[in-house]
Amino acid sequence: MKLVWDALSLEHDRPSGVRRRLLALAPRLTAHASVRIICGDIWNAQEQQQLQRCELIYASTAPHGLVRRTVGSEALLRRNGAFDAGVVLLQDAQPWSAHPRLIGTVHDLRHWRAGVCGAVRRSLLTRSFERAGAIACVSSAVAGELQVVLPQLHARSVVVPNGVDPCCCARSAVRIADPLLLWVGHLEARKDVHTAMQVVSALAQRGRALRFVCVGRGAAPLEQELQQLQKAHAGFITAEVRRNADDAQLLALFHEASVVLCPSRLEGFGLVPLEALAHGACVVASDIAAHREVLGDAALFASPSDVSGFAAACTSVLDDEILRRQLQYRAAASVARWSWDVAAQRLLEACERVQTKE
Numbered sequence: 001m002k003l004v005w006d007a008l009s010l011e012h013d014r015p016s017g018v019r020r021r022l023l024a025l026a027p028r029l030t031a032h033a034s035v036r037i038i039c040g041d042i043w044n045a046q047e048q049q050q051l052q053r054c055e056l057i058y059a060s061t062a063p064h065g066l067v068r069r070t071v072g073s074e075a076l077l078r079r080n081g082a083f084d085a086g087v088v089l090l091q092d093a094q095p096w097s098a099h100p101r102l103i104g105t106v107h108d109l110r111h112w113r114a115g116v117c118g119a120v121r122r123s124l125l126t127r128s129f130e131r132a133g134a135i136a137c138v139s140s141a142v143a144g145e146l147q148v149v150l151p152q153l154h155a156r157s158v159v160v161p162n163g164v165d166p167c168c169c170a171r172s173a174v175r176i177a178d179p180l181l182l183w184v185g186h187l188e189a190r191k192d193v194h195t196a197m198q199v200v201s202a203l204a205q206r207g208r209a210l211r212f213v214c215v216g217r218g219a220a221p222l223e224q225e226l227q228q229l230q231k232a233h234a235g236f237i238t239a240e241v242r243r244n245a246d247d248a249q250l251l252a253l254f255h256e257a258s259v260v261l262c263p264s265r266l267e268g269f270g271l272v273p274l275e276a277l278a279h280g281a282c283v284v285a286s287d288i289a290a291h292r293e294v295l296g297d298a299a300l301f302a303s304p305s306d307v308s309g310f311a312a313a314c315t316s317v318l319d320d321e322i323l324r325r326q327l328q329y330r331a332a333a334s335v336a337r338w339s340w341d342v343a344a345q346r347l348l349e350a351c352e353r354v355q356t357k358e
Helices: 017-029 045-050 066-079 119-131 140-149 151-156 193-205 222-232 247-256 271-278 289-295 307-319 321-336 340-356
Strands: 002-007 034-039 055-058 087-091 102-106 134-137 157-159 180-184 210-215 237-242 259-262 283-286 300-302
Touching (some): 002 017, 017 034, 017 340, 087 340, 119 151, 134 340, 140 157, 140 289, 151 157, 180 193, 180 271, 193 222, 193 307, 210 222, 210 247, 222 237, 259 271, 271 321, 300 307, 307 321
Parallel strands (some): 002 034, 002 087, 034 055, 102 134, 134 157, 180 210, 180 259, 210 237, 259 283, 283 300
């Protein structure tokens, strides 16, 4: 079997769930198929090592943005063998190509917008979905949302979840005297770092000294906001943003964190809280369908944007050693449910079905 993975939408040195998914699944698929990845010059040395069994085709002018991808990506893919006989094309970013053996992955439906202003986006997304031989949803929550907006395409959808790598590292004890609250994600509105900041402020107002670290990149001028937060609660809060933390530094923070805050208003899966659980951290997450599905009973939940609810949950984790131990015990079962090997097998099965439909 020949697979071509369209990675043209990925940007240089920008962490994302799409990137982590490709890096985890593509090498596993090479045991059963040849895998060609068409991309820009985006991989660091470690990532190139992970993809060494794949064929990397570098495009000098990878099209970014909805309009440029619509106009330019299909021709570029065609020149690099994506439309050759028998090839299965894997795409993440919309719009998907008019390909006879296409598997498109839906990570979330944040671009499906209601109202007149969203009509164009809904039309483009619908056309993309209709082109796919199979629609790979990263969770049952996403599959359910897709069924609501496009019930006629339900038969084409299949759940191909994300996963987590097993961790053999010892977990550090929670430092109650100087607890660390950690937020991780790209600095975009739906990840809601500002709710996390308000939670830290609420805890400081109750007299709790905290360290607060944000790990992520984006245009938001977070440094100034964190300085203001620290100044407003002098003596109680130390706060910083780490925009260039590598995987090793992030894992060290997971192991040190007293609480990992995940207040996202919209997620298709929730890789960050799952990886936090895998490394022994206690998680307080927004009560959305994807988080409930992935984390099960191994985390505490609060309604999105509910600062008092998040603060109460964090206080419970920090003050109750028995609760912390219970959450860490439950985390093992939750993490075990999500395997990259299982995800790769489901994706391979979807590829085989699409190929036989030709």
